[in-house]
Amino acid sequence: xxxxxxxxxxxxxxxxxxNTVAMEGFTHLIPVAAGHEIIRQGRRDLTxxxxxxxxxxxxxxxxxxxxxxxxxxxxxxGVGSLHRLRDAVEHEWPGPLEVDEHSHAGMANRYxxxxxxxxxxxxxxxxxxxxxxxxxxxxxxxxxxxxxxxxAVPALNPDVTVIHAQQADRAGNVQLWGITxxxxxxxxxxxxxxxxxxxxxxxxxxxxxxxxxxxWVLTAVAVVPRGAHPSYAHGYYDRDNEYxxxxxxxxxDRETFTAWLxxxxxxxxxx
Amino acid sequence: MTYSADEMxxxxxxxxLVGRRSCFVGIGLPSTAANLAxxxxxxxxxLVYESGTIGARPSRLPLSIGDGELAxxxxxxxxxxxxxxxxxxxxxIDVGFLGAAQLDRFGNINTTxxxxxxxxPDVRLPGAGGAPEIAASCKEVIVIVRxxxxxxxxxxxxxxxxxxxxxxxxxxxxxxxxxxPVMVITDLGVFRPDQQTCELTLTEVHPGVxxxxxxxxxxxxxxxxxxxxxxxxxxxxxxxTLRALESA
Numbered sequence: 288x289x290x291x292x293x294x295x296x297x298x299x300x301x302x303x304x305x306n307t308v309a310m311e312g313f314t315h316l317i318p319v320a321a322g323h324e325i326i327r328q329g330r331r332d333l334t335x336x337x338x339x340x341x342x343x344x345x346x347x348x349x350x351x352x353x354x355x356x357x358x359x360x361x362x363x364x365g366v367g368s369l370h371r372l373r374d375a376v377e378h379e380w381p382g383p384l385e386v387d388e389h390s391h392a393g394m395a396n397r398y399x400x401x402x403x404x405x406x407x408x409x410x411x412x413x414x415x416x417x418x419x420x421x422x423x424x425x426x427x428x429x430x431x432x433x434x435x436x437x438x439a440v441p442a443l444n445p446d447v448t449v450i451h452a453q454q455a456d457r458a459g460n461v462q463l464w465g466i467t468x469x470x471x472x473x474x475x476x477x478x479x480x481x482x483x484x485x486x487x488x489x490x491x492x493x494x495x496x497x498x499x500x501x502x503w504v505l506t507a508v509a510v511v512p513r514g515a516h517p518s519y520a521h522g523y524y525d526r527d528n529e530y531x532x533x534x535x536x537x538x539x540d541r542e543t544f545t546a547w548l549x550x551x552x553x554x555x556x557x558x
Numbered sequence: 559m560t561y562s563a564d565e566m567x568x569x570x571x572x573x574x575l576v577g578r579r580s581c582f583v584g585i586g587l588p589s590t591a592a593n594l595a596x597x598x599x600x601x602x603x604x605l606v607y608e609s610g611t612i613g614a615r616p617s618r619l620p621l622s623i624g625d626g627e628l629a630x631x632x633x634x635x636x637x638x639x640x641x642x643x644x645x646x647x648x649x650x651i652d653v654g655f656l657g658a659a660q661l662d663r664f665g666n667i668n669t670t671x672x673x674x675x676x677x678x679p680d681v682r683l684p685g686a687g688g689a690p691e692i693a694a695s696c697k698e699v700i701v702i703v704r705x706x707x708x709x710x711x712x713x714x715x716x717x718x719x720x721x722x723x724x725x726x727x728x729x730x731x732x733x734x735x736x737x738x739p740v741m742v743i744t745d746l747g748v749f750r751p752d753q754q755t756c757e758l759t760l761t762e763v764h765p766g767v768x769x770x771x772x773x774x775x776x777x778x779x780x781x782x783x784x785x786x787x788x789x790x791x792x793x794x795x796x797x798x799t800l801r802a803l804e805s806a
Contacts, residue, residue: 338638359686366621369684391608391686392643392688414734415723415732416718416720466628468638472637
């Protein structure tokens with residue numbers, strides 16, 4: 288059963304140096320506050336997994352938390368580059384960053400395999416692309432029924448998955464709705480799971496199309512209002528598009544970024 | 559009304575969606591054009607975004623592929639594994655609409671790295687996203703890209719998404735199910751694959767653009783159709799609708 292914890296306590300208990308950490312949320316419900324807490328606690332040598340690294344991984348990479356990035360699209364959506372990610376790959380600042388690069392379809396299927404307890408997933412994908420040459424975690428598999436050659440990708444089983452959701456009840460059951468991306472798969476693929484939520488409610492009212500994650504598949508739940516900002520929480524607050532635009536200038540320069548990190552993350556108290 | 563080269567490009571791309579039922583939309587220029595098409599040229603066009611929003615009808619342009627309005631206005635919101643496995647992979651979607659950082663004469667697309675060393679690139683681009691499978695599995699692909707010698711290159715530094723590979727027959731050898739890029743629309747004109755060689759061939763220029771200028775903005779010896787048409791300029795209605803969309 289999931290225990291209800293404070294964010295700092297949850298990160299301290301669940302996320303350890305050297306872990307493989309997945310923080311999912313496809314544009315919506317990105318667990319940004321949890322990412323900031325990981326930065327504050329000074330985690331190092333993480334393998335960060337996320338389909339779309341987004342601003343939160345740009346910040347964690349710039350802060351020196353990551354040794355490796357497993358991803359499929361590393362941009363600032365609608366704006367341009369993730370400059371801290373680029374600086375790490377292009378100039379090894381603040382340190383070298385190994386990449387394991389996939390397509391969205393490949394990443395989604397890697398989580399599906401992980402959640403399904405299978406060693407790999409099969410898809411039609413990557414054929415003819417240069418990812419085949421550069422991404423070690425790609426192979427082909429022959430269909431035993433039709434002899435067709437298909438693409439295989441290995442399961443992702445993070446040490447810990449962190450997601451953000453709208454609501455939890457006091458027993459630690461969680462409900463999320465709107466664009467729910469790959470969160471169910473990322474949670475069920477992980478060894479441990481922390482969910483930050485907008486609010487704790489006495490009963491979860493079932494919503495059509497929502498995902499309910501029962502308490503017994505989760506490790507910990509922390510109440511963090513606005514914990515997805517500058518992404519959004521459907522029904523609570525909108526995406527802060529202006530923040531995404533402003534991040535471009537903040538992140539472009541190492542000194543501006545470092546000053547931003549000091550002021551907005553390191554010197555802040557945990558949520 | 560006067561108009562910019564970008565507006566001409568977006569209008570031409572929107573017109574290309576006439577008669578299509580469904581479109582898998584990338585963010586940026588493709589999303590602008592697809593939303594313009596849904597307002598004017600193809601009102602019943604089903605927009606599919608990789609965030610899992612199927613049949614989205616946003617009233618303003620989303621900044622990201624997962625903006626809340628896409629979910630609120632969609633016929634159906636499905637998970638990311640589902641949108642790729644059940645909706646894209648079997649070839650249900652008519653058109654894939656993609657952008658590019660680099661594009662070559664066979665319509666292969668690079669959105670991964672600029673430079674010859676993948677591990678230490680000159681420029682690290684965002685990467686693949688949904689594009690490789692969109693390019694492989696949609697029935698047809700339309701590419702929209704601003705054209706310069708930096709984007710229209712002899713060889714892409716990295717093949718992120720396959721067009722016609724190294725030419726005719728390559729897609730079949732790779733067992734890709736979709737037909738590949740049927741149009742490349744730029745701010746200078748429109749290119750279509752040659753039926754014999756699959757090489758991109760200039761078939762249309764936008765009003766006021768000379769063929770020589772298109773050659774100049776192409777990093778290879780450009781094939782030009784025997785008769786090059788001139789795109790009809792944007793109508794007042796197209797421009798007004800596009801500008802309202804972009805300022806909303």
